[in-house]
Amino acid sequence: MSTAPSPRPISIVPSVLPADFSRLGEECRALEDAGVDRIQWDVMDGCFVPNLTFGPDVIASCRSHVSVPFEAQLMVADPDLLLEGYVDAGCDVVIAHAESTIHLHRTLTKITDLGARAGVALNPATPVSAVEHVLDLVDMVLVMTVNPGFGGQAYIPTMEPKVAEVRALLDQRGLDVDVEVDGGVGPDTVAGAAAAGANLIVAGSALYRDPEGLAHAVADIRSRAEAARDGATT
Numbered sequence: 678m679s680t681a682p683s684p685r686p687i688s689i690v691p692s693v694l695p696a697d698f699s700r701l702g703e704e705c706r707a708l709e710d711a712g713v714d715r716i717q718w719d720v721m722d723g724c725f726v727p728n729l730t731f732g733p734d735v736i737a738s739c740r741s742h743v744s745v746p747f748e749a750q751l752m753v754a755d756p757d758l759l760l761e762g763y764v765d766a767g768c769d770v771v772i773a774h775a776e777s778t779i780h781l782h783r784t785l786t787k788i789t790d791l792g793a794r795a796g797v798a799l800n801p802a803t804p805v806s807a808v809e810h811v812l813d814l815v816d817m818v819l820v821m822t823v824n825p826g827f828g829g830q831a832y833i834p835t836m837e838p839k840v841a842e843v844r845a846l847l848d849q850r851g852l853d854v855d856v857e858v859d860g861g862v863g864p865d866t867v868a869g870a871a872a873a874g875a876n877l878i879v880a881g882s883a884l885y886r887d888p889e890g891l892a893h894a895v896a897d898i899r900s901r902a903e904a905a906r907d908g909a910t911t
């Protein structure tokens with residue numbers, strides 16, 4: 678008799694987009710002190726998305742300030758040109774967008790060959806079928822809950838069935854792979870995403886706008902996600 682997989686631990690993964698860019702090292706330390714599980718760097722090249730953010734050197738300059746893992750979400754037009762730089766900068770996880778390369782299988786394989794863990798991201802309009810043949814290559818699948826490019830956007834709740842579809846496909850194949858959501862996630866939206874099967878929770882604006890501070894925001898979002906996960910699996 679097959680048994681349901683045990684619930685996956687909830688991880689809180691802050692985006693540093695809302696942080697003070699003049700003090701990124703200190704901001705990373707504050708996030709680590711607040712109890713986050715890893716830090717997400719939203720890498721944007723002004724081509725794949727209409728915004729420009731962090732090069733590898735910026736991330737490398739923050740690496741020694743904290744011990745939590747770094748993940749780089751490559752919102753870039755040609756990720757293959759940049760993979761080595763972000764791995765060398767100290768990113769433990771490198772996420773490539775399914776839409777950003779015609780040879781996604783090769784790109785994800787290269788990330789692991791370089792010594793990092795691979796992730797694949799899906800924009801809101803991209804179906805799960807776009808990644809069904811690479812799920813064995815990744816440590817995580819990121820289901821974007823906004824159109825990428827900017828923080829502070831409204832959560833897209835119609836992505837929740839897609840989260841559930843990814844989770845079900847991974848469980849059906851017995852793959853030990855996390856599901857991440859990113860965009861507009863906060864106290865009022867995290868429950869739907871976690872109940873649908875997301876266990877990596879990216880939050881940026883919601884963490885920084887909590888009047889009780891980062892530690893409270895991290896704990897609050899984590900507890901809401903765990904309650905929703907457990908309510909969905911009982």
Ligand SMILES: O=C(CO)[C@@H](O)[C@H](O)COP(=O)(O)O
Nearest residue numbers: 825826828829860861881882
């Ligand atoms: O990745 C993106 C946009 O590309 C954002 O979703 C940020 O990573 C987090 O945004 P908020 O939590 O502030 O909505």
